[in-house]
Amino acid sequence: MMTTPFEAFSFAKRIPSTPSIGSTTVTKPDHIHLSFGFAAPHLFPIEELSQAAYEAVSLHGRTALQYSGSGGPRKILEWIQNRSLVHGIQAELPQILVTYGSTQGIDIAARILLDPGDHVWVESPSFFSALQAFRAAEAVITSFPIDEDGLRVDLVENALLEARRQNKPIPKFVYTMPTYHNPGGVTLTTERRARLAELAETYNFFIVEDDAYSELNFTGNKYPPLYTLLPGRVIYLNTFSKIIGPGLRLGWMIADRRVIDKARLLNLGGSIGVFTQEILAQLLDRLAFQEHVDQLSQHYHKQRDIMAEAIKSSFGDHVTFHLPEGGFYIWLRFGEAVNTSDFLREAAERGVSFVDGKSFFAKPEGYHYARLCFSYVSEEQILRGVNILADAYFAYEEQRLFGVTKQRHL
């Protein structure tokens, strides 16, 4: 039977084109994935999870496998409530919504706050999946730079003043990753947090606070979640992906009850995988959580140090970066004339992947940046991967500057 070619069909225009990010499609077995923002697989709590899964089936299977309306296991909500308190966030249970990872939380926030043509302000760089969600919501995206202290709130303030003066649109929300930014690695200072919260109050917009990494803290320094500063105007998002495992696809949203009630309306199929939630509930019951995150933080801290040293010795003064206080990433800044997309393939052929800078920006910019991730790979792979990457970069530089390929010498 002949089928009409897809070209003749018009899919919904709001679906954005999805360029492949970095060289994440490479699947050679010995490939070193400095591109993957994945958790370290050897630190998944496998033993506890298998016990938890057994008990979820044997003790709770008959309810957990049933349709559940909009409810999930209360235990998860209570766990989130208690853990949030450790970070100063007070929330009633109806203010907590379990989501299909925090990416779904971003998407829900966009869908309940935005009409097509509404304005969203983001950091540049920003998280690529968030940019995709905002494009799919047909929002107008405006970005503001970050520096060592996080989002340049002073520039946001100037833009708000200007918008008010010229009767231009105020954003419906600002999307930010204040703690251990992806990809920037930077953290918003307490002063800037306070100012951003004041601005949201004064100018009547929401803040979507994406807090995926704050449990992975290498310094002990603490920063107040934006939610604690302005609970009525912050949609707080977090995830089990970085602290348990991303394959669970479970995260959560905390917000004013009226916001959560709207968000619930979007969960058309009922709550997010109640059966998976039940496994997680059983796990959280038996996992010494603080010890677990301390172990993760220690591991990632060590990985960060190894990667930072490897970058310094392989790249010398060809790159600068901020040493992150937590999270998964080091964000390299090359000379302005460098385009990291131009040696992506060269690096992939030599056996290493990274994410080129442009993937993190709403506009065509950021070409001289690259994101490396230290969480997924082993110590040995970090050392080898950074070295290979430097070889690829120096080969590209020689070619770019002199039109020849020579050996690396710092």
Ligand SMILES: Cc1ncc(COP(=O)(O)O)c(C=O)c1O
């Ligand atoms: C800032 C940020 N938010 C959200 C996510 C996605 O988390 P989830 O797996 O919960 O969807 C990531 C994952 O890389 C992230 O870096």
